[in-house]
Amino acid sequence: MINFFKKPNEKVFNLPSLGKDELLYKVFPRLFMEILKKYFRLEIEGLENIPAHGPIIISPNHSGFSGFDAMILAYILQEKTKRIPRVMTHHLWFLTEKTALPAQKLGFIEANFENGIRLLKKNNMIVLFPEGENGNFKSSSKRYQLQEFKRGFIRMALECDAKVIPTIILGAEETHINLKKLKFSKFLTGLVLPLPLNVIPLPAKWKIIFMKPVGFPFGPDKVGDSELCHELANEIKDSMQKRISIEMKDRGSGYL
Numbered sequence: 396m397i398n399f400f401k402k403p404n405e406k407v408f409n410l411p412s413l414g415k416d417e418l419l420y421k422v423f424p425r426l427f428m429e430i431l432k433k434y435f436r437l438e439i440e441g442l443e444n445i446p447a448h449g450p451i452i453i454s455p456n457h458s459g460f461s462g463f464d465a466m467i468l469a470y471i472l473q474e475k476t477k478r479i480p481r482v483m484t485h486h487l488w489f490l491t492e493k494t495a496l497p498a499q500k501l502g503f504i505e506a507n508f509e510n511g512i513r514l515l516k517k518n519n520m521i522v523l524f525p526e527g528e529n530g531n532f533k534s535s536s537k538r539y540q541l542q543e544f545k546r547g548f549i550r551m552a553l554e555c556d557a558k559v560i561p562t563i564i565l566g567a568e569e570t571h572i573n574l575k576k577l578k579f580s581k582f583l584t585g586l587v588l589p590l591p592l593n594v595i596p597l598p599a600k601w602k603i604i605f606m607k608p609v610g611f612p613f614g615p616d617k618v619g620d621s622e623l624c625h626e627l628a629n630e631i632k633d634s635m636q637k638r639i640s641i642e643m644k645d646r647g648s649g650y651l
Contacts, residue, residue: 428470435566441605442475450515450557452548453522457530459567460589469502481514483523508547515555523548532576532589538568539639544632546624554615558608561635566601569649599649
């Protein structure tokens with residue numbers, strides 16, 4: 396797999412001589428991410444909380460409908476930790492070859508329990524958004540209100556003795572405005588899509604906060620304990636919501 400965000404060892408001088416794949420999957424992505432970092436005036440806090448080794452689950456809030464939060468987070472993790480994050484992503488990315496190829500180049504992996512376990516048992520870092528599409532596609536009227544956490548990330552952590560890093564992303568809510576969440580029930584049962592107000596990203600200020608690692612005093616025998624997994628997921632959700640509320644008090648306008 397080509398590393399989508401990897402910084403080249405040498406400076407690129409002769410762009411016309413490069414192949415299409417190298418331009419598309421190496422040069423352009425890094426340039427695009429560097430532009431976004433400056434455009435969003437990105438601030439990062441808590442990198443010291445990310446272990447250098449072992450299985451890790453980065454569990455961020457999800458918002459802005461565009462997927463910019465996943466791309467920027469993956470780029471920052473790659474750049475700052477020198478570890479390659481595997482982003483667990485909605486299955487819609489993998490329905491066709493045209494969307495699956497760029498998703499794989501981004502380091503995206505289809506979000507399911509089996510893929511998560513396979514990666515964690517190889518001591519990988521994975522990024523898993525516990526809110527799923529309900530967070531990403533929620534109406535902007537509910538911005539910075541965490542939606543219900545799915546429990547898959549807890550079960551993965553218990554199965555693989557992985558640390559969970561609760562992660563706060565501020566800015567995506569103001570970058571892309573979503574009018575409402577569309578639910579399809581007649582022909583496409585379970586499908587959720589956004590109704591966006593803007594496609595061009597607004598110049599909101601972004602901040603990513605990596606909170607302290609969370610470990611659990613339980614093992615794989617508790618993976619099937621639904622009540623326990625629900626309780627642990629809610630504890631992490633509550634800690635993230637409290638931190639978001641604190642940050643928002645000092646944030647002021649997201650555009651200044």
